[in-house]
Amino acid sequence: RELIIDVEQKIKGLKNIDIEIVNLFYYSAKSIKDIAKTLNISEINVKTRLSRIRKRIKKELNNGGNK
Numbered sequence: 001r002e003l004i005i006d007v008e009q010k011i012k013g014l015k016n017i018d019i020e021i022v023n024l025f026y027y028s029a030k031s032i033k034d035i036a037k038t039l040n041i042s043e044i045n046v047k048t049r050l051s052r053i054r055k056r057i058k059k060e061l062n063n064g065g066n067k
Contacts, residue, residue, distance in 0.1 A: 003061075010057045017041075021049050 011022055020039065024030040025046075032050075036043040 010060055018049055018053050
């Protein structure tokens with residue numbers, strides 16, 4: 001439960017577009033293609049952002065929140 005709270009706090013610290021991508025992908029179960037169309041960005045941009053978001057959150061969690 002504590003991990004979920006930590007992840008949610010990390011998500012809140014992201015840029016607005018990244019928060020939107022996370023919400024659409026994980027909470028609304030939208031496909032990469034659908035997210036790209038909704039946000040009017042390329043599919044590769046969505047994939048790249050998701051990858052960077054995952055890495056950033058994982059790194060911050062492993063470092064106790066320190067960048």
